[in-house]
Amino acid sequence: MCNYSSTISFWNNIFHNKVNKVPQKIENIIMQNDIEAAIKFLTTDSKVILDYGCGSGTMLLKCAIHSNIEKCIGIDISNEAILLSSKAATYNHLKHKFSLKCDDLSYLSTLNENSIDGCILSNILDNVTINDCDKIMNYINKITKPNGKILIKLNPYLNDKKLNEYGLTLLNDNLYIEKEGIYLRNLDTSEWTSLIENYFSIVNFKEIYFDEFNQFNRLFLLFNKK
């Protein structure tokens, strides 16, 4: 049985409701300042960018507008996410740079070693199982060039009060499941830092605030370690 059937239904529903709306010009989408800076970090001197769990594809589009970027690979387990990304890429006349795939982490094993310059893992590593989180970091480490760049964005760490408030159920080892059936791995920043440093070296870490969700996220900018 697929571990992600609830995840797929949840995100298909979210993205399905957006797919028939008119896409926006990517130049008109203003991202949080630190995300814009992170995109600059990822795209400088890069040609190939990969986004695992790309969702609507907005971050990839932000990368694709840089003239040095030749290829943007977006992977997502939700077919509606891939449809939406594809529609947005076409609307922005950037489809020729895009390779989009509705798949899970097994797709990462089909990509050549050292073929990627920059990777985006935005709100995905803490929404997959513990085993899959490690597999994703392992694959990203292999397919990204030595000293390639990686962006990891994580949900905020939740204290016991918040865990109760959000109605999360503990599965094992700080892996929770939300009411909608989405996984949340609730580790503090030092625990995430130790896991991340098995594969990558930290260039910058910042807690960044998102007005629209009234929430902080944790943003790591990294170099690949080989």
Ligand SMILES: C[S@@+](CC[C@H](N)C(=O)[O-])C[C@H]1O[C@@H](n2cnc3c(N)ncnc32)[C@H](O)[C@@H]1O
């Ligand atoms: C929280 S959204 C983040 C979307 C985008 N990265 C962003 O930051 O805006 C999580 C995305 O990851 C996708 N996803 C969840 N589990 C996945 C998995 N095991 N493999 C691939 N994609 C997955 C979901 O379909 C959804 O599009």
